[in-house]
Amino acid sequence: MSSQETQRPPIPSTLIVRGGTVLDQMGERRADVLIQDGTIREVAEGLHVPAGATVLDAEGCVVAPGLVDLHVHLREPGREESETVESGSRAAALGGVTAVVAMPNTEPPLDSPEAVRNVQRRATDALCEVAVAGAITVGRHGEKLAPMAELAALGVRLFTDDGSGVQSAGLMRRALEYARGLGVTLAQHCEDATLSGNGAMHEGAWSSRLGLSGQPAAAEEVMVARDIALARDTGARLHFLHLSTARSLDLVRRARADGLPVTAEVAPHHFTLTDGCAAGFDPVFKVNPPLRPLHDVEAVKAGLADGTVDAIATDHAPHAPERKDLPFDEAPPGMLGLETSLALAVSELDLPLARILALMSWQPAAIAGLDPGSGGNQGAPVAAGSLANLCVFDPQATWVVEPRHLASLSRNTPYAGRTLRGRVRHTVFRGEPVVKDGEAQR
Amino acid sequence: MEDLTAADIAEILEVSDSFVEVGRRANPKVPSLRGRTVATLFLEDSTRTRMSFETAAKRMSADVLSFAAGSSSIKKGESLRDTIETIEAIGIDAVIVRHASAGVPAQITKWVEHCSVINAGDGWHQHPTQALLDLYTVREAFGGGAKAMERFDGLKVAIVGDIRHSRVARSQIAGYTALGAKVTLVAPATLLPPSLEGWPVEVTHDFDDVLERVDVVSLLRLQAERGSGAFVPTLREYTSGFGLTTSRAARLKEGTLILHPGPMVRGVEIASDVTDLPGALITAQVRNGLAVRMAVLFLMLGQGSRPPVRPDTPGRTNGDDGARGAEPDVSAAGDDGAIDRDGGPMGQQGGEA
Known part of the structure; x- marks a missing residue:
């Protein structure tokens, strides 16, 4: 290479x-x-x-305009055996993706100007545009705000503690207020840790049968509901990462009907796989949020069809085999996505191609602040x-x-x-x- | 356990009969697995089940290797997969696995090519040999043999306690229902699995309501930390609602069988006096555990051979192997100092473990 x-x-x-x-x-x-x-x-x-x-x-x-993936873990710095900016950008290019948003849960996390500049430097030679997302809180610990203005000055447009949600409602409210002042968008990984516990999969019929600890759909939904209330309260833009349940999407649908500036993405695995995939205990099917039952999968598809969902984003989460090939409850969550997402959308979604491209190119480009309207070059018409x-x-x-x-x-x-x-x-x-x-x- | 049919279970229990008979002999050792090597890989603490399996294998003249969490290379950072591949490369015929994580035996099965994998308990998922020995013990209490098997049809079984976190309960439910029994789960809602969709069971939160109707009461251990506010407010509150106290035991109809997979927490899920009742089969369970595990090992590894004797199946032919097995090879027993050959029920030995 x-x-x-x-x-x-x-x-x-x-x-x-x-x-x-x-x-x-x-x-x-x-x-x-x-x-x-x-x-x-x-x-x-x-x-x-x-x-x-x-x-x-x-x-x-x-x-078509190049695809834009709002949710990618490039693992650099810290887990270069799993992925690098270079290898991840190559995977993106092979998937038709010309811009990725790189999640900040690296080691160390992207919560400082130095850390952001480091990834930006590594990305200068990448095979696609790499837009760095910054952490909302220092160390992603959910305790105090990261220097969002300094990061915004380096071009960061999306902030998230992805990997976990901001647990404190009070801190999330401050973050939304601060973000509104900066004109940047917060992206929430919705998971109430007190409900999800160490759940290795969706809590339901399959987890009960397999004897695996589960995380209930409510772990996601209570944070979606909470953050919609906070978005209403602050007027700030809020993007929901990888929504996976029918009720989460209902909440977003109603918030949008109320005119709130909230957007949502879903991941291909949430419209193609169900929690029953865990039956063989293969940790390749462990992901967070977990694979859900069929009625949630159908709801995700319905959300894509009716416009509730703005974007398909992969949550591309590489893990080296020695870290992933563990007992199911010990394995880290996450799946590859970049090289299969377009094909999964084309194969599995009963949607016109123009709609799929809206979900995978110009709509996510706008959410990431990479579209021409935001001064970027992604998701632009072929003109x-x-x-x-x-x-x-x-x-x-x-x-x-x-x-x-x-x-x-x-x-x-x-x-x-x-x-x-x-x-x-x-x-x-x-x-x-x-x-x-x-x-x-x- | 979920894959076993009534016929499969009946076969395992019949083969177990042979090994119960072996256990009664002065020299309870047979050559059924001579030349076979069995490894126990117990990555979660368990003295009872490991001793039971290792004794079972040794009584059948298998060579037994023992990997434990504390001493194995896993502690040095070797992955489970590498450990298993090493075990297989050594040429071991079967690995008996206990792991705190659900699904590990299923994962291991995909990693090995030749080696048999026996589940000795995985997380909250399954503990098949425990369920089989429970079924054997109930069948024995009913007089044994095919007639006793018929009594499982419509048998009313109450499984009481922490079903949510119990691999034993999941295997028991599969086993009892495969034989036609009617299972009722008795537990506070917090100790039930989050979803019982598709489970062939009834559920009640009122132990007293079912006492007089059940034929079998199968109790589960309540771990102390689960009774300290996380799932149940206090152990006292648990005992008052779901413990088999002396007064509840008095209301059981005559002949009701009482089982507990052990280790028991006396005074929490079961009163000490109750363990002495004639219907309490807890010691028999441990004793039968050895024979059932011998049967499982035999059926998985003793291919081409027959169990040493088949006292309850006169219709079946005893081949040459069976005839040979009926005469335990005393010389083979000589190389194994670990086995107590004083005779007496094996259960006592296992029970002490």
């Missing part, structure tokens, strides 16, 4: 994506996309191929003048998930052996074809 890294191929000055169907927030049209010096110059059918241009064949493919961040995928192509072939340093995908529909053919990041014909270029 390091030799590839140093021999970074030169970015072609002229690139043409030919023969595909452009699909973005402006609609669908057959068009080629001409990119020069990183910027889209022309989008039209039957474009002339300039001499010396690199051609990306998009026959049968959808050409002349935009920086070229593109995801080119074949919505009909099928492939089998092979853990060994994933670019992530870890192997903890719960979809091993599963046949999925929808394959990323090319990913263009700032005009560079970082993935070509399904292969990472560096």
